[in-house]
Amino acid sequence: MEKALTPGQLYHRCDLGQFGFQDTSQIDGLERAVGQERALDAIDFGVGMEHSGYNLYVMGSTGLGRHTMVYEALRRQAEAETAQSDWCYVSNFTDPNMPGALRLPAGTGRELSRDMRALVEGLIKDIPAALHSEEYRRRTKEINSRYKEMEQGAASKLSERAHERGIAVIDTVTGYTLAPEVDGKVLGSEEFHELPEEEQERLGGIMEEVKEDLKETMKQVPRWQQEVRKEFKALDREFAGRTVDILITELMEKYEALPAVVDYLEAVKQDIVENVEPFSRSEGKDGKTVSVDDPAFGDYRVNVLVDNAETDGAPIVYEDNPTYQNLMGRIEHLAHMGTLLTNFTLIKAGALHYANGGYLVLDAEKVLTNPFAWDGLKRVLNAEEIRIESLERQLSLVSTISLEPEPIAIDLKVILIGDRYLYYLLKEYDPEFSKLFKVEADFSEDMAREDGNDYRYAQLMASLRERENLRHFDVQAVGRMIEYSARRSGDGERLSLHMGNLVDLMQEADYCAARSGHNLIQIEDVDAAIQGRVYRADQLRERLHKEVLRGTLLIDTAGSQLAQINALSVIQLGEQMFGVPTRVSATARYGAGEVVDIEREVEQGGSLHSKGVLILSAYLGWRYAKYQPLSLSASLVFEQTYGGVDGDSASAAELCALLSALSDVPIRQSLAITGAINQHGEVQTIGGVCQKIEGFFDICKGRGLNGDQGVIIPHSNVKDLMLRRDVIEAVEAGSFAVYAVRHVEEAMELLTGLPAGAPDERGRFPAETLNGRVQRRLAEWTLLHQRLAGQPEEEPEME
Structure with missing residues (x-):
């Protein structure tokens, strides 16, 4: 007969003698998570691997502390890296529907934005001043005088030719008019009709000829006016160009180490000179004084998409809601008089932009359950660039003209955190997954109670206690927590590594200690917390x-x-x-x-x-x-x-x-x-x-x-x-x-x-044993089967 298990076999106690402390205030916390060496080594490998496709999938069940440990591992790596670039979108003066992207050193984006704002403010003040200077007025007067002289000269020649033929050319407020002239006297309507009919016909014919000559002369006026306008525009460009040159040259010297910025400033200069009119107005279209925020100056703003001025090292971004737009960015619109309008300043960054040059952490299930987010993420990782496109255009739901921002090159690591079953499903059914996520970091569910792991678990508790600002645990309470962890693992010789549950129990034990007035968390506080958990969820069992x-x-x-x-x-x-x-x-x-x-x-x-x-x-x-x-x-x-x-x-x-x-x-x-x-x-x-x-x-x-x-x-x-x-x-x-x-x-x-x-050599069991009784009963049924089947009854062979 099997002996019953002894009480010592029913509970794998924690040996408190292995601990050299009385409470957790006497031990140091852990710098690296206990029991997760394999997963952490995989994370270090994936983060350090510079080749493409070595993104990470971190797998394990909820509560293992995956997010915390991933963040700590990334933080150590990110601190050793240099600050990443700023990214800005600026106007493309050649094709406004395709804004250009600028990559700038960290902190330069906001500085360039301020400088461009200051430039526009300066031009709003200086260009009108230049266009009201004495020299400008003198040059304007010269152009007007020259035009007037040309007009008057043509009119004078026409008048002389008409006078010789007896027709007077009269300059009125509304333009030129013709009248017959006899002996130097201009005839009125009544006087004209008193002339002989033949004379009237002769003068009328001459007036028609002069009228045609006048029309030919007046045809030159629009051309002269166009030339005048060109001269005025050239004059405006000349005077505005001087002002712009002074201010932009200073900026070009400041950013001479950044050729892309210099090229952009050159384009800004050319556009301002060609479109100086908004700067010359004292009032905007709304009747208010012109300011830098006037929409007319929107093309000269800088849309700082990503600002890393305050970022130390590489960025670490966790996107809790990884929708397509939250990942890829979006182009917003403004409603104006029933129409949706947009421009490059309404381009907004997504998580991929913010994480560029660093690390993007995502929950796998959330990415997969958000429509188009997974396909969009894969497209970015394959192309190694972010292209901001609206879902409406991708799905061909709209055909209106919209912006097509210049793609932004990316260099980042994506870390997906999810369950194991999702990893293996993606591995099996998504052919691109293995190409893009080559590193798996598999978090352990438990660890063996050997090689000092009980003590390391106590150190883990000390780290978590400090992080959560809890009371210290005395050594018996530590032992009880370790024993409870072994029970949760379902193996008395192993310890559960579910950090979420461990932290919860520590917090609940701290609460029980506070209610009991204990300065240290004692074993009865841990027991009370465990019993409280059971009691709160125990109704159905009861x-x-x-x-x-x-x-x-x-x-x-x-x-x-x-x-x-x-x-x-x-x-x-x-x-x-x-x-x-x-x-x-x-x-x-x-x-x-x-x-x-x-x-x-x-x-x-x-x-x-x-x-x-x-x-x-x-x-x-x-x-x-x-x-x-x-x-x-x-x-x-x-x-x-x-x-x-x-x-x-x-x-x-x-x-x-x-x-x-x-x-x-x-x-x-x-x-x-x-x-x-x-x-x-x-x-x-x-x-x-x-x-x-x-x-x-x-x-x-x-x-x-x-x-x-x-x-x-x-x-x-x-x-x-x-x-x-x-x-x-x-x-x-x-x-x-x-x-x-x-x-x-x-x-x-x-x-x-x-x-x-036990059977004998013929396979027969002793009659009064359990197996003998079963064997006899089955033999009886076999004989019954033979009798019912009409077969000779033979004693069945035994084992």
Whole structure:
């Protein structure tokens, strides 16, 4: 008979003797995260690799501290790098729909913007002053005089020719008019009509000829006016050019080390000289005094897209909402009189712009669930440039003219943080993913309790305590936190690395210490925090257990029953996981070797559960029917389950119930069992072993512990045990027991009190052993099968 586990095997205690401190104030924190060396080395490799495509995918479950550790690793690298460039968009005077991009040293962008604003302010003052100078007025007067002389000279010549022919050319306010002239006297209308008819006709003909001559002369006036306007414009350019030269030359000298800026300033100079009119006005179109903010001067502004003046080292950007526009940038519009207008000053940067030259951290799931964001990100990484385009244009939803800003070259590392399943899905189904994200950093879920890791875990607690500004933990509280971490990992020999849960528990323990008036966080504060967590989420477990104690859910904890056993299952609800016993029953009769899984038949059982039933069927054939038909028909069912059933951790219980039915040997109801089996009957590891034991213990405790109750678990799960204190105390008192078995026959010996039995050289088991009873029953059914089939009855061969 298998011996019960000792109390020392039920809980892997933390040895406080390995610690040389009384509380966490006496130890130093960690500079590097414990247990994540593999992932951190991968991050260092990916960050340091300068070739393209070595972006990172950081994977692991939520709560491991991935964001924090990634940020710390990036910060160390970024601090050693030089400050990155500013990026600006400026007007393209040749093609206004294609703004130009300027790459400038950090801090230069805002300086250039201020200088351009000051330039416009200076020109607003200086150009009007130049255009009202004495020299300008004198030159203007000369142009006007020359034009007047030309006009008067032409009119004078025309008047002389007309006078010789008896026609007077009269200059009026509204222009030139013609009148007949006789003996130097201009005739009025009445006088003209008093002339002989022949004279009137002669003078009228001459007036028509003179009128045509006047028209030809007047045709030259628009050309002269155009020439005058050209001269005035040239004069304005000349005087404005002098002013612009003075101010822009100073800027060119300031930025002479930046050829792109010098070229831009040269273009600005040419455009101002060609379009000096807005600078010459004293009032804008709105009637207000002209200022630098007037829309007419918008082309001379500098749109500082990325300003790294305050950035030390390389930028680290985390985009919490990675929509397409938040990543790529956008072009905004202004509504004006029912029309949407835009210009290069309305171009806005995205996270890729801000992270250029540094690091961009994104949550993989958020990028993938935002429409077009993933494709846009891949396009940027492939092209190594950011091209700002609206989604409407990409989808051909609009055909209006819009801006096409010059693309900006990028050099950055993208770090995606996500779950493992997303990584492998992308690896399998996105051919570009492996090309762009060549480095995976896989965060560990736990670490072994060896090589001083308990002490390093205490150092980790000291670091987190300082970061969260909590009370110090005394050494016993540290030990209790380490033990709780081992329980969360599901392995008494390992420690959970879920930093989120650890920090939460530390904060809750600090709260309990404050309520208790403790200066240090003590072990009772940690216990109170743990119990508080359980209590807040324990309502469903309590109700299920009460239904068992009330007899609504049928679970026996005393006596013996044929083909009926207590299996153990575990329920996970959020952070809360608890065990619940479930009755499994079996029936066996003569048949054709079929074991019916009722859960599967009604589509209530999952694939893993069905697999477990098929395995136990294979075990029956291997153990008892190597040389004879397996002439049975059996059924298995979980009693009183109304939802899905999955997992193979009940297959040992199902096999035991079926063996009880075959052997007609009742099973002790004071014991519960959990474990998976293989085809040879070996009991295999299962999950949630602590919760399963405690679930059955709570039922037994509710009915009264009698020393006969206990739980059977796989021997390979002993290392995982971190049971509650009340369970351990019950084991110490001999009122409850935990058994560990390696084979299902060991479990049957505990459950029935009968020896399993070993076969002799002919494969026969002793008659009064458990296996002998099963063998005899199967032999009887084989003979029955032969009788019903009309075959000669022969004693079946035994193993």
